[in-house]
Amino acid sequence: MLTREEIIQPQNLVAEKPALMNNVDMHYCPGCSHGVVHKLVAEVIAEMGLEEKTIGISPVGCAVFAYRYIDIDWQEAAHGRAPALATACKRLWPDRLVFTYQGDGDLACIGTAETIHALNRGENITIIFINNAIYGMTGGQMAPTTLLGMKTATCPYGRDPRLHGYPLKITEIAAQLEGTAYVTRQSVHSVAAIRKCKKAIRHAFENSMQGKGSNLVEVVSTCNSGWKMNPVKANEWMEEHMFDYYHVGDLKDTEVIR
Amino acid sequence: MAQEREVLLMKGNEAIAHAAIRCGCDGYFGYPITPQSEVLETLAELKPWETTGMVVVQAESEVASINMLYGGGGTGKRVMTSSSSPGVALMQEGIAYMAGAEVPGLIVNVQRGGPGLGTIQPSQSDYYQATRGGGNGDYHVIVLAPNSVQEMADFVDLGFELAFRYRNPAMILSDGVIGQMMEKVVLPPQKPRRTDEEIYAECPWASNGHGLKTRGPQVITSLELDPAVMEQRNLHLQAKYKQVEENEVRFESTGCEDAEYAIVAFGSASRIAQKAIETLRNNGTKVGLFRPITLWPFPKKAIHDLAQRVKGILVVEINAGMMVYDVENAAEHCVPIRQFGRLGGIVPDPDEIVEAMEQLKQVCCK
Numbered sequence: 001m002l003t004r005e006e007i008i009q010p011q012n013l014v015a016e017k018p019a020l021m022n023n024v025d026m027h028y029c030p031g032c033s034h035g036v037v038h039k040l041v042a043e044v045i046a047e048m049g050l051e052e053k054t055i056g057i058s059p060v061g062c063a064v065f066a067y068r069y070i071d072i073d074w075q076e077a078a079h080g081r082a083p084a085l086a087t088a089c090k091r092l093w094p095d096r097l098v099f100t101y102q103g104d105g106d107l108a109c110i111g112t113a114e115t116i117h118a119l120n121r122g123e124n125i126t127i128i129f130i131n132n133a134i135y136g137m138t139g140g141q142m143a144p145t146t147l148l149g150m151k152t153a154t155c156p157y158g159r160d161p162r163l164h165g166y167p168l169k170i171t172e173i174a175a176q177l178e179g180t181a182y183v184t185r186q187s188v189h190s191v192a193a194i195r196k197c198k199k200a201i202r203h204a205f206e207n208s209m210q211g212k213g214s215n216l217v218e219v220v221s222t223c224n225s226g227w228k229m230n231p232v233k234a235n236e237w238m239e240e241h242m243f244d245y246y247h248v249g250d251l252k253d254t255e256v257i258r
Numbered sequence: 259m260a261q262e263r264e265v266l267l268m269k270g271n272e273a274i275a276h277a278a279i280r281c282g283c284d285g286y287f288g289y290p291i292t293p294q295s296e297v298l299e300t301l302a303e304l305k306p307w308e309t310t311g312m313v314v315v316q317a318e319s320e321v322a323s324i325n326m327l328y329g330g331g332g333t334g335k336r337v338m339t340s341s342s343s344p345g346v347a348l349m350q351e352g353i354a355y356m357a358g359a360e361v362p363g364l365i366v367n368v369q370r371g372g373p374g375l376g377t378i379q380p381s382q383s384d385y386y387q388a389t390r391g392g393g394n395g396d397y398h399v400i401v402l403a404p405n406s407v408q409e410m411a412d413f414v415d416l417g418f419e420l421a422f423r424y425r426n427p428a429m430i431l432s433d434g435v436i437g438q439m440m441e442k443v444v445l446p447p448q449k450p451r452r453t454d455e456e457i458y459a460e461c462p463w464a465s466n467g468h469g470l471k472t473r474g475p476q477v478i479t480s481l482e483l484d485p486a487v488m489e490q491r492n493l494h495l496q497a498k499y500k501q502v503e504e505n506e507v508r509f510e511s512t513g514c515e516d517a518e519y520a521i522v523a524f525g526s527a528s529r530i531a532q533k534a535i536e537t538l539r540n541n542g543t544k545v546g547l548f549r550p551i552t553l554w555p556f557p558k559k560a561i562h563d564l565a566q567r568v569k570g571i572l573v574v575e576i577n578a579g580m581m582v583y584d585v586e587n588a589a590e591h592c593v594p595i596r597q598f599g600r601l602g603g604i605v606p607d608p609d610e611i612v613e614a615m616e617q618l619k620q621v622c623c624k
Contacts, residue, residue: 052470055333067477073465075332076479077325078355084322085329089466091313092285092335096467114325117318 018042020051020071027065031231033221034063036188037101037130040198042070044205045097054097055089057082061103062136080111083118086125090208097205099126104145105135108170112144115170122179122213126204129171129216131246132223140226144168147245152226167245171218175251181213183252187220187243189235203253212254220246266443270404270436273411273443274340274366275300278312281415282449283364284335285313287326289345292378293434294368297340310451320345324352324365331356331363331427332478334457334464336418340366342434343384344375347392353427354393357495358480360463362421364414365399366430368437371603379603380434382525385580388431389554396492398499400428400506401553403524407441415446424502425463431553433576435526435605508551509560513539517546519615519622520564522585523574524550527599527606531574534611545615553581558588565589570622572615573597576605594621 020042028034045054051072058066060079067074077085082100090098107115107129118125134152135141141154145167149158159167175183182204186197197219204215220242224234268276275297278286288298298316306312317323323339330337341349346367356363367388371381384392391397400420402413413430421428452460458468465476482488513535514520523531528549538545548564550557565571570593573582582597589595598614600606 051467053467055465055467057329064481067475067479071470071475073467073470073475074477074479075329075465076359076477076481077328078351081321081325081328081352084317084325085332087315087317087322088285088287088313088326088328088330088335088337089333091315092330092333092337093466113318114322117322 018046020046022069022071024068026069028062029225031222031224031234032062033132033188033219034130036194037128037197037219037221038066038069040194040201041099041101041128044198044202045072048097048202048205050097053095055093057085057089057098057100059100059102059106061106063101063103063130064137066101080106080109081114082106083111083114083123083125083127087118087121087123090123090125094124097209099128099205099208101128102130103136104129104131104133104143108144108168112170116173116177119174119214119216120177120179124208124211124213126208126215126217128201129218130221131218132221132226133167133242134223134226136223136226147241169246171216171251174216179214180216180252181207181254182215184216184250185218185220185246185248187238187248189222189238218246220248263444266445267440268407268443269296269438269440270407270410270432271296271368271438272300273407273445274414274430275304276445277411277414278338279304279306279310280446280448281418282310282336282451283312283338283414283418284451285315285330285337287315287317287323287330287337287339289317289320289323289341291342291345293370293380293437294340294342294366296437297366312451320348321352324349327363327365328352328356328359328361331361332359332464333466334461336452338364338366338414340368342368342370343372343381346384347387350387350393353399354391354395354397355480356427357391357397357399358395359478360425361427361478362425363427364417364421364430365427366432369431369433371601377603378434380526380576380605381603382433382527382575383577383580383601384431385553385575385577388429389556389584397495398502398554400424400426400502401431402428403431403551403553404436405525405528405549407436407439407443410436411443411445420506422460424498426498426502431525433526503555506552507555507557507560509557510549510551511560512547512549514546514548514564516544517567518544518569519572519618520546520548520568521572521574521611521615522548522550522561522581524553524581527574527576530606530608531611533608534615537608537612538615543615543619550581556584556588561585561588562590565593568593570594570596570618572611572618574606574611574614575599577601594618596621
């Protein structure tokens with residue numbers, strides 16, 4: 001039987017906290033996808049060696065405090081406006097990695113114009129889009145991406161298209177825009193999915209640095225608190241219902257098409 | 259140097275664009291709206307991205323352009339936007355964020371008549387919005403009011419200087435008269451844009467990635483959930499505003515030394531008032547012109563002193579009466595004060611101002 005001291009040796013290290021993740025308590029609910037995506041972003045920035053060349057734009061929503069968790073320079077945008085801030089940062093500092101981190105309400109509702117136009121202008125930025133089909137921070141109201149029939153605080157009898165319209169596939173719209181270089185939909189509910197998602201973020205960041213155009217990485221996510229499920233059940237529900245409407249995979253990669 | 263002293267004839271809006279390039283502006287972000295579209299048009303024509311490296315972006319809305327300003331200013335760059343009243347109304351959210359996060363930037367408002375879509379004709383009815391902080395929260399924007407094409411050009415650099423000195427948004431509050439009229443102007447000399455190294459040295463607070471490992475992360479934000487901390491942040495802002503009020507009041511006083519009456523007017527209204535004062539003086543009434551150049555900070559003390567020396571004050575502004583309350587407050591109601599203005603895009607006639615002064619004189623003689 002190995003002792004604890006014998007096990008904790010550098011050669012046995014299989015995973016560690018990313019250097020850019022701060023030693024602070026996160027406000028995210030246990031089981032939330034945000035923590036995993038934060039970790040991937042922190043890892044990719046460090047692996048690319050861009051710590052001193054990165055500007056992150058945080059949203060209004062659950063990720064409003066992203067700047068507390070990842071140890072880089074940040075700007076905290078008004079609700080929905082992150083792509084406008086990112087546009088200016090990247091135009092004024094073309095050698096920087098500029099990315100936004102936004103939720104569905106921020107990106108696909110109040111900030112639809114900023115999102116579509118930044119992507120359509122081909123700004124050399126990356127938008128990381130957490131789609132959990134609900135307004136998490138304000139307590140579980142209907143989002144533009146809420147599925148039909150899904151119950152939230154503002155559609156307690158289920159989303160009804162006659163009352164609320166249809167869940168918005170904004171990533172499909174983004175893929176149609178000439179300005180986008182890479183548009184993908186990922187998830188982080190399994191180890192395999194996390195690895196794929198990390199590759200997608202890396203690809204998007206590389207595109208941004210190489211001036212290839214706009215990049216959108218949607219991450220279909222869970223909000224177990226808002227969905228009123230435990231984390232395991234939320235992952236199952238996501239696989240069963242969300243993936244059916246929000247198909248995971250690359251929607252556009254100009255590298256591949258060419 | 260000879261070329262830099264060249265006297266040119268151009269519109270106020272064009273002067274803004276030329277001055278922006280010459281004073282080392284890093285980025286302009288704007289959206290077309292009458293009567294100020296010449297600013298963006300002139301910049302597009304001049305292509306400064308090929309000369310000074312200045313970025314020019316036509317945004318998808320005024321909401322986006324002010325948030326581009328917030329983002330660009332937060333990295334330490336000299337950034338500006340321009341718009342007219344309905345567009346500036348849309349920008350108020352972003353201006354409040356900039357004030358809250360202490361992000362410098364320059365906003366030009368070439369005012370038109372309102373409310374709502376209003377008219378495309380000149381007005382000064384955004385005075386409250388500009389001087390009170392038109393968005394949410396306790397804040398102020400530094401407001402400069404040019405009354406000539408020359409001042410349109412001169413106030414761009416001054417606006418940037420003040421914005422960076424106090425880490426606060428600054429505004430040039432112009433109107434459709436000054437924006438559209440052509441006058442002689444001497445443009446400021448060409449200054450180079452600041453280098454990255456100069457920005458790092460001048461703006462250690464800026465969020466641009468540089469020096470992260472030695473200084474730790476810079477975060478531009480107006481958010482703080484702990485009310486005790488938020489109150490401290492507000493008190494810090496208020497202390498800063500007090501400094502601005504102490505140091506940055508600007509005004510012009512013409513013929514007030516021997517004056518029995520004074521007209522207080524800013525921007526284009528002050529130009530019309532000048533003409534009225536000529537007539538009044540020719541008719542034997544000694545009238546002086548007091549022109550606030552900074553509308554916030556407001557020249558309270560100078561107006562207080564003026565009010566001790568004259569029999570009455572006429573406030574002329576192209577609105578239904580806004581600055582008049584600041585004048586009354588400064589004068590502490592020690593002399594009769596009346597306001598004259600026209601609304602909805604109508605610019606006052608000098609004769610109307612003469613008539614308004616005659617009425618004030620009757621009040622004062624009673």
